[in-house]
Amino acid sequence: MKVVVIAGGQGTRIASVNSEIPKAMIPINGKPILEYEIEMALRYGYMDFIFIIGYMGEQIEAYFGDGRKWGVNIEYFKEDKPLGTAGALGNLKDQLTEDFFVFYGDTVMDFDMNAMQEYHKKKKADATLFVHPNDHPYDSDIVDLDDHGRVCRFYNKPHISDFVSRNIVNAAVFIFSPAILSCIEIGVKSHIEKNVLPMCLEKGMRLYGYLSFEYIKDMGTPDRYYSVCQDMISGKVTRMNRCNPRPAVFLDRDGVLSKEVNLLCKPEQLELIEGVPEAVRYINQKGYLAIVVTNQPVIARNLCSIDELNYIHAKLETLLGHEHAYLNAIYYCPHHPDNGYLEERKEYKIKCMCRKPSPGMLLQAASDWNIDIGTSYMIGDRVSDVQAGESAGCKQSVQVETNRPYALLDVLKSLI
Incomplete structure (x- = not known):
């Protein structure tokens, strides 16, 4: 499988860092970002690259040559004029006859490429997008996925003022099948996110989101550049690869994140407890996964549909996102x-292993995301939350006072 790297951009927003070299050649710890991308791909056995170059592209070609120094093969496509993130791909139809990765040349990342490829094959996708939550979803391109991971819709920035969505952001790493190239007009400037992917969706192509919490960040602005430099130096970039077990903070929802409301079943009832955005942001910054595990009997009681509950959770993620925090x-x-309610849904009236105090939700999350339970914490406002954490094998389970402002943040600072 080939890796196409789009490295033709001028990098006007990051010019203050270094305006004399192309954006993809700006160094981190003495090496161009493109070199890190080659090294990562090579670790997973990907050796064939096509670099799409334009602005000051001769510097890229002079540095990397044919790739022999790195044990890879590099070919080049030179843009005569700027063609956006997608325009040049249409010229590569003869070279891209099998599925291929697409990287942007200004992206710092470390992710399991083989796991993403396996997901792409399993879904029989025409395109697979790497998606993840981030701390600025309000100015990011949002991807709406169904329960099976299939893309339903794109919400490209800028968003309307009252926009509500799950925090699932396009990270701008893709696997495309050759069929995607049919949606790209040769020689015409176009963009993957704004033009190509929406057209593919309109044509009924199979687009899927690969959700992962591994490290992928662009360095398109000076602030982001200095941030990713620090993350590289600290080892955070590598630690977040899914092959490395990670700790989590498991959180109850009602009374811990949002104010306790008896049988909350409408989005207008959801309100964050004071101090919660700061607490979740603290979890994010400390490198723990923030995982909500919540009993929602409103479904069994038929007070709320699955779609309505998903919207409530979208509002929760939106409120946190506005404060630079994410779950x-x-x-x-x-x-x-328990039976006996007139409106109840019988199919949900069962004894299960997921309802706290049973540990099922925590164990499922640990399996899904390679979580090290033994270094993780459970925080809730009921005895059943503590029991679930203890049964799962968490390092510590803590009960906080329901609805108390800053209770979550105070506990977190005592734990991590």
Whole structure:
């Protein structure tokens, strides 16, 4: 499988860092970012590259040559004029006859390429997008996925003022099949996110989102550049690869993140407790995964549909996103073992292993995201939350006072 690297941009926003070299050649720890991309791909056995170059592209070609120094093969496509992130791909139809990766040349990343490829094959996708939560979803391109990971819709920035969505952001790493190239007009400037992918969706192509919490950040602005430099130096970039087990903070929802409301079933009832955005942001900054595990008997009681619950959780993620905080995942139990309600849904009236105090949601999350339970924490406002964490094998489980402002942040600072 080939790796196409789009490295023709001028980098006007990051010019203050270094305006005399192309953006993809700006160094981190003495090496161009493109070199890190080659080294990562080579670790997973990907050796064939096509670099799309334009502005000051001769510097890229002079540095990397044919790739022999790195044990890879590099070919070049030179743009005579700027063609956007997609325009040049149409010229490569004869070379891209099998599925291929697409990278942007200004991206710092370390992810399991083989795992993404396996997902792409399993879904029989025409295109697979790497998606993840981030701390600025309000000015990012949002991807709406169904329960199976298939792309339903794109919400490209800028967003309307009252926009509500799950925090699932396009990270700008892709696997494309050759079929995608049919949506690109040769020689015409176009962009993958704004033009190509929406057209593919309109044509009914199979587009999927590969959700991962591995490190992928562009360095398109000076602030982001200095941030990713620090992350590279500290080892954070490598630590976040899915092959490395990570710790998590498991969080109950009602009474811990959002104010306790009896049988909350409408989005307008959801309100963050004071101090919660700071607390979740603290988890993000410390390198822990923020995983919500919540009992939601409103489903069994038929007070709320799955779609309505998903919208409530989208509002939760939107409120946090406005404060530069994000949740990595939300797990909920829709069951309730007790019968006797007129409106109840019988299929959810069962005894299960996911309803706290059972540890099912925590164990499922650990399996899904390679979480090291033994270094993780459970924080809730009920005894059942503590029992679930203890049964799962968490390092520590803590009960906080329901609805108390800054309770979560105070506990976190005592733990991590």
